[in-house]
Amino acid sequence: MSRIRPVKPETWTSDTLNAVSIPAMVTFLAMTNHADDHGRHKDNAAIACGLIWPMRGEITPVHVEDHLQQLEAEGGICRYTGCDGKRYFHYPNWFKHQKIDKPSLSRLPACPHHAPERCGTCKGPCTRREELSATPSGAIPEASPNPRGVLDLPSQPSPAHSAPTTEQAAAVQDTLVTIDAGPAQKPSKTAGQKVFAEGSPTPPRTLGEGSAPGSRILDPGSSFPTGRTAPDAPVSANQLIGEYVAACGERPPNDVIGHLGRTVKNLLAEGIGPEHIRAGLQNFAANPKHPSVLTSMVNEAMNSRSAGLARPGFRPNVPAHQAWTNPVNAVAAYAEEL
Structure with a gap:
């Protein structure tokens, strides 16, 4: 539900907002009306476009996504992934500029990059993120892209063998780096840092194709010709x-x-x-x-006739009606009418 938000006079001289385009500034100010009392909102360009640009057909979700990227680059907003796996954004300086009397509790997850706040999903400190990120020390994560091979060490050391020395651990680390880099890359020694084989779990946010205003439903027409034509438009x-x-x-x-x-x-x-x-x-x-x-x-x-009146149902060669006379041969004179 949209809310009334104040706009301070310092907004128009803000270095952050003056570094972005004017439409991006409008998006920044307009989304304050739709963010919750903690400055959080779903990170979806299509939803934001429908909320703040419903009367502007020239502004599409592609433009709004560009606005959000500009604001994120200048620090106006912070985009993050909540503990529920969905995308959100919030205003880092929300409480510096918005004075809300009796703010309602947020129902959205908190941002993990800023000061810890109440998580709307966990109803308190965010515990799901800790459960997901907690990994036992020395354990191999599940679904590892590297198959277990001869170089993998057993989970429990054998009683007959002592713990590997520092030189042996360095040799194993160098071999792992060589396998991960491929045959064309020379092995390089590290300073003890860990090597991550798998890629980032969060794919980059990209937009495949541009969007255009108007309906996307195309009418292919009838596949089978019917032989009928559209009726003519009525004359006004x-x-x-x-x-x-x-x-x-x-x-x-x-x-x-x-x-x-x-x-x-x-x-x-x-x-x-x-x-x-x-x-x-x-x-x-x-x-x-x-x-x-x-x-x-x-x-x-409509009703003009060249000769007299003609009654419906009569043959065209029948003469017009004449007054009754007293002919000698009535049958011959009125044969067509009797």
Whole structure:
């Protein structure tokens, strides 16, 4: 949970913060709002980026990782591995600049490089780190990369043999150095220091590839063509009015454009096709009148017929209805209608 943290006036003249970039300084100040009451927080650039740069798409976790590296190099923060094996960082000068009334207990492991404090995992002095680091004197650690060979000494000395002399121990040490260095390296004598064959248990923190803002989910599309195409975008009232204005020699008054726009919008809402509305607008542009006549012009474009009225269901060659007469041969005269 974020907290309110004060910023002292000396912050802006700090040699540590002025040695890093301005975005790194912002990251330093912003993370004080999210660190606990002991100045500790998880060492994760993605989490920090989401907390303090949520509205800045140009700042990515790669940039925040660079900020943390700059601050660590200048001593602004200390990055460490807790007794639970996870990465954390804290502010070494936290209590010099933050005055917290009744600070809550930290739930995160303490830093092993600075003054010992209460470990949030061990609920007191850190005991897990001591248990993990404690190794019996003279014992061979488990999972040693060097296989046991003829040069390995027995764990218990034989009663028939005395303890090895200083010269014998030096010879064995030289031989071990030769095996570890490989056949191309000449053996070198040491001053009694120990030789560590295995590498560091903590791999270096590296970022494989850069990150870019936006979604990382790519849509590959459909693998099987369906033969269907996307429907055409619906024609809007603004589009039709824009075509009408573009066809005019001079721009019509705003009242005329607004009246026509409302009329076109209502016609589209009724379900009238855009082609009929477009034909009505063309007729209106050729014979400008009051905007209220647009509805009549659209109706004319929809229902105009070349000859009279035609009732649905009748053949096109049937003439229009005529009044009843009294012909001599009624069957012949009204054969089509009887």
